[in-house]
Amino acid sequence: MAQLGFHWPSLVIYLVNFLILLGILYVMGYKPILRMLDQRSEKIKESLEEADRVRRESAKAQEEMQQRLEEAHQEGQRLLEEARQAAERYREEERKRARQEAAAFLERARGEIRKERDSAIEEVRGQFADLAILAAERVIERSLDKAAHREIIDKVLEESSKLERN
Amino acid sequence: MRSQVRGRRLLLLAGIAVIALFLAGLVTGAIGNAFFGGEGEAGGLLPKPEVRLPAEPVFQSAESEGGHEGGGSSSLPAGKFLLTNTILSSWIATLVIVLLFVLATRRLSLVPRGIQNFMEAVVVALLGFVEGMAGKERARRFFPVIATIFLFVVVNAWLGLLPIYPSLGFLKEGHIERHLLRPAGTDLNMPLALALVSFIFVEYWGFRTLKGHYVGKFVRLGNLIPRPGRGWNPLQGLIDLFVGGLEALSELVRIVSFTFRLFGNMTAGEILLLVATFLVPFVFVIPFYGLEILVGFVQALIFAGLTLAFVTMAVMPHEEEGHGSH
16 A cells, blocks of 8 residues: 555545535535525526516506507597487477477467458458448438449449558 | 738648647657667656656655655655645645635626636536436535535646646756655545545435435345244345445445546556656647546546435435345
């Protein structure tokens, strides 16, 4: 063994040296580096998950927005339709009312005219009676010859028609 | 185009220079010396390399120096503390490893930069290696020892390739008598220390994980003791006892194989480089340096990998007396 170089103190020195190296590397090398590696992989995993979450959320938000937009669109369409219907209804009502009013006005005008006519006729009739009486008075005053008679009546009628025309 | 032409010309010049150096090495080295009528048996530019297996002392007390001269340089004075050149270079290797880690972990950041990146890559590669064999949950426990063995072996081997290793030393009569530095792997004690660490590591984890079952692998008494319902088979019992002994022996033999595998490879590499340089001083040795870089890495991987394989086997629960029951 000595020929090969075996030497107790050297062996012990190597053993101690190796153990010291192991200790130093464990405390100063492996532990911090492995911890760092773990931290890094943890961090990467976290950020990947975070990115995934954000992407999913944004997709959801977009979908929601799309849906809300759709809803708003439908709502607007509905409101427009309603307004159109209301306008139509209003117009219809207005038209009906105008027609009714016109009818009422016509009716009233007709009544008025009738009344006017009636009163006119009444008046004419009254005047006619007066004329008749007048004519009768004339007739009585004069002689009642046939030709004169006719002349008087014609005159009266002419007068009355003149009156009526007024 | 112009720079391409210039680059090609530069390459050509460099090639010619390398070939010229190689030829000069052929002529001035031991081979050329032998061809062209060299004087004496040890000729050439360099002195004939002396291969000595034991490590040489660098610093020693006066009395041991005296004893050293008298007893010859083949063996170290036993029992006296002294600093050998291999221990010194192993300290340098230790320092280099520690320095690398200190520089890497001084300002750890989540986004790695520079040397932190490099050392993290090393740690990740080693951790992946351990995880691949031992599984994810055990890897963290085995990792420190395995990684340290690997780093210690590989850094020692690679540092030993530096040109200052064979060129620094104590002169005596014109040539280097004792080197100041020598690759630690060429000192039997270093592989032996690592082998002991590996052995203790394996047995510790085996015993800690399997408790009594682990001892039962080596001491197989199951068939020697008669039990009701099983029958008594003394022959099987004796065979089991023998097998247990073999198992124990194989564990112990690992120390020897670990030691001499690393020691042999490192020493052979050192001798190969010395002899190649002695034969042809220039250029010729470069491929061997490449080879030795590979060998250093492979040996470190083998030492760490075998330790890992043994410890993984040791913590694997084995079916005890499985053959008797079915």
